[in-house]
Amino acid sequence: MRRLAQVSVAVLLAHAALLAVAARWSFAAALLSPGPHSGLPALAFGLAFVGLRLVVFVALPACWAFSLVSAGFAALEARRASPTDGAGPMLSAPVSGSEVADGESR
Amino acid sequence: MPGPPWTSKEVMGRTLLLRGLAVAALIAAFLLVPRQLCQAGTDAFWTGDRDRVQALGANVSRHVTELDARRFSTGSRRFDGEWHFGTAMMAAMGFGQTAREHPELRAEALARMDAALDAVLSPRGRAFDAEAWDEDPLASLDGSHGHGAYLGYANLALSVRRFVEPGSRFAALNDRISATLERRLAAAEAHAIETYPGEIYPVDNAAAAASIALRARALGQAPPPVVGQFIGALRERFVDPKTGLLFQAVDRDRRAADAPRGSGSALAAYFLSFADEGAALELHRALRRELAGSVAGFGVVREYPPGAGTHFGDIDSGPLVFGWSISAMGFGLSGCRIHGERGCFTELYRAFHLFGAPTRIDGEHTFASGGPLGNAIVFAMLTAQPAATWRRP
Numbered sequence: 001m002r003r004l005a006q007v008s009v010a011v012l013l014a015h016a017a018l019l020a021v022a023a024r025w026s027f028a029a030a031l032l033s034p035g036p037h038s039g040l041p042a043l044a045f046g047l048a049f050v051g052l053r054l055v056v057f058v059a060l061p062a063c064w065a066f067s068l069v070s071a072g073f074a075a076l077e078a079r080r081a082s083p084t085d086g087a088g089p090m091l092s093a094p095v096s097g098s099e100v101a102d103g104e105s106r
Numbered sequence: 107m108p109g110p111p112w113t114s115k116e117v118m119g120r121t122l123l124l125r126g127l128a129v130a131a132l133i134a135a136f137l138l139v140p141r142q143l144c145q146a147g148t149d150a151f152w153t154g155d156r157d158r159v160q161a162l163g164a165n166v167s168r169h170v171t172e173l174d175a176r177r178f179s180t181g182s183r184r185f186d187g188e189w190h191f192g193t194a195m196m197a198a199m200g201f202g203q204t205a206r207e208h209p210e211l212r213a214e215a216l217a218r219m220d221a222a223l224d225a226v227l228s229p230r231g232r233a234f235d236a237e238a239w240d241e242d243p244l245a246s247l248d249g250s251h252g253h254g255a256y257l258g259y260a261n262l263a264l265s266v267r268r269f270v271e272p273g274s275r276f277a278a279l280n281d282r283i284s285a286t287l288e289r290r291l292a293a294a295e296a297h298a299i300e301t302y303p304g305e306i307y308p309v310d311n312a313a314a315a316a317s318i319a320l321r322a323r324a325l326g327q328a329p330p331p332v333v334g335q336f337i338g339a340l341r342e343r344f345v346d347p348k349t350g351l352l353f354q355a356v357d358r359d360r361r362a363a364d365a366p367r368g369s370g371s372a373l374a375a376y377f378l379s380f381a382d383e384g385a386a387l388e389l390h391r392a393l394r395r396e397l398a399g400s401v402a403g404f405g406v407v408r409e410y411p412p413g414a415g416t417h418f419g420d421i422d423s424g425p426l427v428f429g430w431s432i433s434a435m436g437f438g439l440s441g442c443r444i445h446g447e448r449g450c451f452t453e454l455y456r457a458f459h460l461f462g463a464p465t466r467i468d469g470e471h472t473f474a475s476g477g478p479l480g481n482a483i484v485f486a487m488l489t490a491q492p493a494a495t496w497r498r499p
Contacts, residue, residue, distance in 0.1 A: 022474040023467050049475060050461055057460055058140045065135030066128050073124040 004067050008060055015052050022049055141403030144459035148452050151488045152443070154207050159489060160214075161471035163204055166197045166485045167218040168470065169478035173225055185421055187234025188255075193482045194225035195259045200485035202266035206495055212270075219267060223276060226260050238302040244279075247286040250293075252300030255307070257283055258314030262377065265320035269496060272324055284321045287314045288332050296343050296360040297336040306356050306363075308344035311336060312374040312381075319381035326498050329381065337378075337385050349411050350392030354422065368397045368409045368434030369422045376440040376490060383493035390441035394450065397434065404460060405453030407434040432461070436483050440490035458484065 022045075150158040173193060201219035205212045225231050227244070235256035236242045243253040264280040291297045291314060298311045315336040319329035343360055344353050351366035352374050375389035397408040409423040409431035417423075423431040435454055442451035458464075462473035462484070473481055 019463055019465055019474055022463060023465055023472055046475070049463070053460055053463060057143050058136065061139035061143070062132045062136040065139070066132035069131035070124070070128040073127065077120075077124075 001067055001071055004063060008064070011052065011055055011060065015056050018045075018049050018052055021045070137402050140460070141456055144404070144456040145452065147459065147464055148455045151455065152448060152451055154489070156208055156211065158471060159204055159208065160211060161466065161469060162481070162485050162488070163201065163211075163215065163218065165470035165472040166200060166478075166482050167221070169481060170194055170197045170218070170222045170225055173478065184234050184238060187230075187237070189479045191226060191231050191234060191256070191259070193478045194222045194231055195263050196479075196482040196486040198222035198226060198263040199266060200482065200489050202263065202270055203486065203489040203491050203495075205270045206491055207489065216267075216271065216274075219263075219270075220274075220276075223263060223267060226263060227279070232256055232260075235302075244283075247282055250290065251303075252290060252294070252306075254299045254314055255301040255310040257287055258310050258312075258317060261287060261317035262313050262320065262380065265317045265324060265380070268321055269324035280321055284318050288318050288330055291315065291318075291336055292332045296339040296356075297332060298339065298344070298356065298360055304358065306358070306360070307354065307370070308340060308352050308356060309354070309370040309374040309377070312340065312352075312377045316377045316379075316381040320496060323496060323498060333381055337382050340385065341388075345389075345392075349396045350388060351396055351411065352389060365410055365414050367423070368393060368407050368431050369437060371397075372407070372434050372437030372441060376437055376444070376487070379440075379444045379490070379493045380496050386441070386493065387445060390438075390445055393434070393438055393441065398438070398450065400453055403453060404457045405435065405438075405450060405455075406430045406457060407438050407454075409434055436480075436487055439484070440487040443488070443490045444492055446492065 147158065149155075170193065173190060198219050201215045201222060205215040205219065208215070232243050235253055239246075239251055239253060241249065241251065243256045246253070261280065261283040264276050264283065267274055267276050268280050287299075290299045291311070297315075298306055298308060299314065301307050301310045315333050319333045322329045322333075339360075340352075344356060345351065346353060346362070346366035349366050351368070352371040353362040354364035354367040354370040355362075357363040371389050371393050375386045375393065378386035378389065393407065396411050399406050399408070406428075408429045409426055410417055410429065417426055417429070423433050425432075435457060439451060439454050439458070442448070442454060458473065461475060462480070463475050465472060465474050473484055476484060
């Protein structure tokens with residue numbers, strides 16, 4: 001979560017910077033002009049810009065959803081595992097037959 | 107009391123369930139969150155919110171006043187000139203539409219429209235056409251060469267101006283160009299004239315025919331017969347019978363010289379809304395039926411119908427990604443607004459939000475990646491009016 005937060009802040013800052021540049025510099029001419037005459041720097045900028053937009057609006061929300069749900073369940077599990085909390089312990093009980101308890105070797 | 111301890115199978119099953127739920131959350135977020143984030147502003151443009159339209163208009167107006175052909179660098183002198191002209195022409199259309207939709211903004215919009223029309227009619231604005239034909243399009247109105255794109259597009263903007271205010275300083279030129287186009291379309295095979303020597307594009311002729319029809323409506327007259335004749339030819343010869351889409355180009359015999367394509371069909375549908383609502387709707391429906399789609403709530407429009415082979419794009423479509431065309435999507439926005447289809451407008455706008463990056467700077471609303479031409483086109487498309495707007499009561 002912490003790492004995702006750091007990445008998110010970095011991505012948002014980069015996005016804001018690219019947005020500020022894009023609003024003042026018309027790179028669309030190069031982006032919309034197929035062929036070798038297109039300015040490579042503008043094309044690279046355009047691709048980076050589009051890529052970052054996809055990260056900000058598509059990838060980050062999905063990552064946050066995954067991360068939040070995972071963290072939420074992990075917290076729930078931790079609560080259940082707590083001996084003072086009244087929930088069942090997160091331990092595997094020894095069972096009959098050939099099965100062995102977790103952590104033991106045959 | 108603590109419950110019984112879990113078996114390893116229970117633990118594994120529970121872990122898998124939790125992982126599954128997390129993945130489900132990821133997928134749900136992918137499908138739902140981006141579309142919501144990118145929907146901001148849709149309602150404002152759909153309802154024609156005055157402040158939003160004014161702010162985008164301010165940005166487009168600034169681009170027009172700063173217009174300089176050197177800003178475009180397509181690598182082709184002709185395309186640079188076309189983009190200069192297209193920026194001013196589309197800006198003029200947007201301001202004309204704004205003047206119709208918002209009477210309270212009429213004075214400001216018309217002042218901005220006149221500045222855009224001055225750029226359209228300036229020597230620099232017509233240079234690309236003059237160089238192609240080796241004669242000036244406005245100085246040769248008595249001649250027989252087509253000049254279809256320059257005269258058609260410029261005159262459509264002039265006719266919009268005429269409709270909004272019949273007695274403007276552009277009225278006489280609107281009359282002269284309309285008479286010229288009427289004569290040339292009537293004399294041409296299949297009522298389609300050349301854009302450049304040997305090059306004939308149905309979409310450019312749609313603009314020419316629409317400009318004649320709209321001028322007539324502005325004056326309370328019936329459109330001249332050549333308008334109906336062109337639309338008949340368009341249906342019979344310039345529309346692909348299989349898909350209903352417009353051929354991008356035809357040869358000297360007026361036979362298809364390029365595939366039926368999204369960008370040309372969508373733009374022609376916009377132009378024809380000023381002349382013949384039925385013909386405009388037919389093209390718009392074909393575009394939606396054959397080329398439009400949706401990815402996680404984001405509208406997309408392909409440039410070519412399925413089976414048309416692999417294409418990477420050209421100056422008309424822009425670069426194609428997965429076959430999707432930014433031009434067809436942009437022009438397609440207008441059809442959704444003209445015909446009152448809010449769902450398709452919303453989906454296409456989301457895509458423009460995602461890749462266009464709308465932002466507000468110094469009181470102006472701009473699509474950061476659009477540049478002068480992109481913003482002018484989107485301005486015209488987002489302010490497109492229902493066909494009934496262009497009828498006298």
